[in-house]
Amino acid sequence: MNAARELQSVPAEEQQPSKSRFAFLEGWLYLLPSIVLFGVFVFYPMFRTIYLSFFLADQIGPFEFAGLENYHYILSSDSFQSSIKATVLFVLFTVPATIILALFLALLTSEKIMGIGIFRTFFSSTMGMSVAASSVIWMFMYNPSIGVFSKVAEWLGLPVIQWLQNPDYALLAVSLSTIWMSTGFAYLIILGGLQNIDPHLYENARVAGVSYFYQLRRITLPMLSPTLFFIVTVSFINAFQTFGQIDILTKGGPVESTNVIVYSIYKDAFINNDVGSASAQAVILFFCVLALTVLQFKLGERKVHYQ
Amino acid sequence: MTSTKRISLYAVLIICTAVMMFPIFYAFSISFMDGEEVLDGQLLPSSFSLTNYAEVFEKVPLLTYLINSFATSAIVMIGQLLVSSLAAFAFVFMKFKGRDFVFFLFISTMMIPWEATMVPNFMTVQSLGWTNNYVGLTIPFFALAFGTFLLRQHFKTIPKELYEASQVAGISRFRFFWNVILPVSRSSLVTLGIYSFLTNWNMYLWPLLVTNTESARTVQIGLKQLQTQEIASDWGVVMAGVVIVILPTLILLFAGQKKLQKGLTQGALK
Amino acid sequence: SGTTEDGKTEIIFWHAMGGELEASVNEIVDNYNKSQDKYTVKPVYQGSYEESLTKLKTVAGTEDAPAVTQIFEAGTKQMIDSGNVQPVQKFIDEENYDTSQWEENISSYYQVDGEQYSMPFNSSTPVLVYNKDAFEKAGLDPENAPRTYSELKDAAEKLTIKEGDQTSQYGLSILNYGWFFEELLATQGGMYVDNENGRSGEATKAAFNDEKGQKVFELISDMHEAGTFYNVGQTWDDMRAAFQSETITMMLDSSAGVKGLVDNADFEVGVAYLPHPDGVDPQGVVIGGASLWMAKDISEKQEQASWDFMKYLSTPEVQAKWHVESGYFAINPAAYKEDLVKQEWEEYPQLKVTVDQLHDTVSSPATQGALISIFPEARQQIVTGMESLYQGTDPKEALDKAAAEVDTVLEKGSRSR
Amino acid sequence: MTHVELAGLKKSYDGKKNVIEQVDLKLEQGEFFVLVGPSGCGKSTILRMIAGLEPITDGSLFVNGTRMNHAPPNKRNLSMVFQNYALYPHLNVEQNIMFGLHTKKISREEQQHRCAEAAEMLGLADYLKRKPRELSGGQRQRVALARAIVTQSPLCLMDEPLSNLDAKLRARMRSEIRQIQRKLGITMIYVTHDQTEAMTMADRMMILHEGQAMQIGKPLEIYNHPANAFTATFIGSPAMNVMDAKINPAGIHLSPQCTLPNPMKSSNKEASKQILFGIRPEHILFSAPEQADAVVEVVNTEILGTETLITFIMDDPKKQWIARWNGQWQFSVGDQIPIRFDMDSIHLFSKDKGRLLWTSNEDEPNQTAREVLR
């Protein structure tokens, strides 16, 4: 019987240890391209950054060992403290707002009605806007003399606010433009997540006649949790690393109110030529974000429902 | 859905559209204005003159830049999709020692400020002789922790029965990856593809560093090239540049709308 | 870079001129390439001043390094210290090139210990720009702009229009940009840093927080408090937009921007000298802008090509064209005698004022400008100081704080190579 | 009172082929209605249309006299057990069961109480805190069932709710469902593939075939008077033997060797004609050789415990007949055995449409008790 013959050829793990070792290696094989590229373009520079943070250094390299001086200097400087404050505030302003807005839009457009496709395109279109281009537009809109905000304020008889010149508002203004810029992508991700939910799950809810919000709370959000977890994590990390719009809109000012850490790193590395200090800040930022992310994975992912 | 509900839904949608699209509309509008109109703070141009656009094309070789941007973005997109999906697959469907650690290592790369790695990377690329061509503009971006993470999240929602069925059928892992995982993850792949395309399209500092010739440069450099530092920028021209830079991506989004929708909905499991 | 197919020596020229200026630069380079058959210059835009400087530092000494690079004035000390530059003095000496044809007040900025390091290219100075129509309306003499701080305050008072607590028109604006502070300091003969502005030795301490510096900060602070000063932030274009839209009537601007302002304004634009505190003899201005630097370790032929190109740039014809098209000064005053310039000045008499101010400048370490490698950071500190004035910080306190920061950075910088 | 009415209901998924062709049906309040039919005939589709989950292509759906074609599912006040369960993977069993109960405006205690009761009845009490993926197939199905039961909606749709349960549990569930349905006066539409369920639970049933109702009626009526060959073979397991035969006044010719008397007295006594001859397996009897209608060849025997299924052929090896005899019988393949047809229980169908031509037992099932020997 041919079935019987086939049986004999079944390889068993005990007989062929090489096969099982291959199974082990296989996992690494899939990771190889990533690992090599990360190694060269991320980890190597990171180790270099850590190394440089213990030196006085410029773009070309270190020139004097400084021990912890860079750290000491940074941690004791007012400007770094205001950077931390600006960064934290910026994250708090942008992340929740972006996600809630994107979720709201995604829920609105998850209904299957006529012409919904065009709205979906509209809402995702801000992701097609480069930071540079968007910032230029927003800078224009914020302009107190000719921008649309002041025109509207004038028209409404409200005081004209110098959005970007007033330290009380600058961070808010930058956050607002950031929310706008990042909503498109968050929207698209969340919409994708929504579409992925098994429609059968809703069938029972429809028959049961539960309210929209109950359905949202009990089915949609839990089933969306992997997506939400992703977008929250990524938004956090991105918010910590925001740079482009600050460079164009405020250059960290006024009075350092928008001088987020990454911008400060950029300034030290590219303008002030103080790579040692920039590296030290980068290292601090790295570990702060890492700690937060670990925390998020530990606390957050437990609540995430995968299949 | 009742018709009142439908009408109010459309109303909300239209309001949201108006708010979300206003800045883009504004940029378009300004791109048709001349200097004086811009400084008057008008909302609409008095006439639709294309002189600003003509000027943009005169000033910088934007066509070359557009082609370069397009090519590098496409290459990076494909590279990222491949590399990230392979890695994400390993993280979800394979058990091996050190898996979680490596995953976290990957995630941690997202936290490294790009500003800190740029110069060393430039030196690496330079020593590899990759400057001034697509290799230097693309390869360093092939590995993407973000993409790996995104796909991992999606792969994790794929019913494990599919994996089991393939395992029993004796299908190799790679084939399962290629013939099952990738097709059912279309929605995430589409999303990631758009993301990587646009991110690369919008890159400025890196292309500026690794290219020295116009023939290898990308549109964002062109956009910057339109702005001056000490003397007054011509806002109409700058906005025309902005429009030219975002137009291809917007067109891509609009044209790909159908495909995108399909990709998003077809990913639906079960 | 190297040799082209037809045997010409090719050199790369990095610059940071975007927009209209890039077109001018390209045209000039083109003309140069056509004017002779030994050398070819290839201009490459490299982003902003900061970006191109960063990039230059990373490629310095390698194949990718350009022969000629345009570097902004604040990068001068960094360039000298980097050791990767070939001072042009070498060629001046070799050829006995007559530098007296250059505008002394410009070239002196790039001279250290009597050695000419780089070749000035695009230079500008600040001027007071004002709205003549508004002056008239406010009952001021449009042909007689304020010169002293008290005149300035007076005029601003009159120019300010308030409706309730809404101000629709302000007197003065100064961009939050360190350069303007430096200028207002220099015109009083004040020093930015010690050791004669760093020109007689390494600068070790900030000097700008003396009385002279305080006067500048006090001016801003007082006027802001009086409601006649408008904070325009730190973007040039924002300031100009405010001026064009008549939100402000007087401002300090770069001489290079004057022409654009005149073109876009639907009112008469006046240009005047930089104001100074009462009872002070104005010393003139420090130039800003950028100069061209030659790289070390390039082939003899490329050195020659670079030098030849630089010489070409300083001819009166080229300078005339450059002045007219860009608004930057001609480094060769002979250019002002060219017809092209004369015609332009007829059309834009304001331009002459900017040149006159430069000519009237008394050359001294103060007006030569400070020579420090940490200039960018020092400017940021000043900006922060200026911004804090609008929050009601005491001028002296703000200035001292900036000075203290600069001292720290100077100290740290002194340990660099 | 008519509770649910389907009038000319049609459904097409692709706009071309009708999956449901014209179904007309009136359900009384409190009726237990069973829907049976071959796999893919459109049973689930009908339920989904009634529930409002699938748009109705044509025709009308009335609930309590109101046209409900476009009412959203939640306005229809019904509960449903889905064929694929549709459990919420992220909720535990208890949460799954109670999902949506709050909309019924009943107190929290009552909810808890109903949930506990249903869980108890379905043997899920130990699993209340489990997630669906930690349950066995049958347990999942029971959760789906519990979810429908607790709502106590006046209309309940069940799509093969017991298919993954063992016989013992299924028997218990049958009677429990029937009891609850009776107690609460629920109108039930119940899809099943199980003959026993169909026969024992239904007040009335419908046999669906390719989207068309083949017969609607009481289970026994259908069993005894199948309207056509399809119904005849579909109801009853093993299925009725339906074979080609020739009929003429002399008799019914099943094979060259086997001719039965022609029972039809009245009409149709013309010339020889092709018909379909139908007889249920239990009506083919083992016979004393002298009384035998035929001696047949055994092809297969399957002993089910209580009874034995004997597959045999007469002449044509392609035509396999099945007989079902009580007790355990063992024959070898090839054995020749004498059989007899119970002429009181034969059915004759037309050859073309399968329409019923003749059957003997017009009367109601035997009222008198007869002893059954073993």
Place this chain on the structure above:
Amino acid sequence: MTHVELAGLKKSYDGKKNVIEQVDLKLEQGEFFVLVGPSGCGKSTILRMIAGLEPITDGSLFVNGTRMNHAPPNKRNLSMVFQNYALYPHLNVEQNIMFGLHTKKISREEQQHRCAEAAEMLGLADYLKRKPRELSGGQRQRVALARAIVTQSPLCLMDEPLSNLDAKLRARMRSEIRQIQRKLGITMIYVTHDQTEAMTMADRMMILHEGQAMQIGKPLEIYNHPANAFTATFIGSPAMNVMDAKINPAGIHLSPQCTLPNPMKSSNKEASKQILFGIRPEHILFSAPEQADAVVEVVNTEILGTETLITFIMDDPKKQWIARWNGQWQFSVGDQIPIRFDMDSIHLFSKDKGRLLWTSNEDEPNQTAREVLR
């Protein structure tokens, strides 16, 4: 030749409670082995462990004599029908069926051929280009079945592969599966809840209860000689009546009115003792009043068509007995009817463990043909 062997197999999902407790089993090459048991008893778990989808907590799995506890599924060369189908949502029916065939190193034509053949057999030929979500439940199940069949792997695991099919189709499938299995000599492990499937298809079967094998043997053996009360009630539908009774030398006391003779001659003739009395519904006979063992009260009648189930009580209204009689009987609730127990077919079990104490029919099923009257 032993093909698959489970030695002391154990499984625990949570590391605490064993879901499978010590299963020992040897399967011969080409054997058709059926696994039955109540919902949630661990059937799917056993299949999944054999397939390598679930780690084995303890014990060993041998295939062809090699320990395979840790071999990956694709190295085990088997096919499987999953209880929840596990179809690929993005592939159409044809692609689903052929998915993985390439690994078997067979030509493209052969693949096509097998696919067409299987589709034909399962009535899927019209649906080859459909996606799973456009199929009915039964059609999906058939795709899953087809996918397993085409591989022709030497070991095949099927988890309730016919549960969603109608009786007619199911009957056909039964014989088709059995034929293919015989033809190719496939070793089959088959989970089902259907009594007919279990009885007719199995070479041997195992009854599983809470993770423990209650009995392993040939179907008839188990039917006739259930090792314990659990098996007795589990096999046979409707289930065997198992009731408390008191036994003493004088007889078996079922109720105050009903005493049967004590058939046990040998041992256990001591004093009065509690036991379990078991009799299958078909062995409770309708009796002439004078021969009756008891007169009982009818609680319910269910007419299944061929036969009727009569639920009755003797004394204690909680103890409901079921009798099953051929034909269609109609009684009203409360009717008093005389019944008789077929004493050759009773089973006696111990009260505590349910162990079989005594049964009469030790012999093989009747070899002689007996006529069965209607």
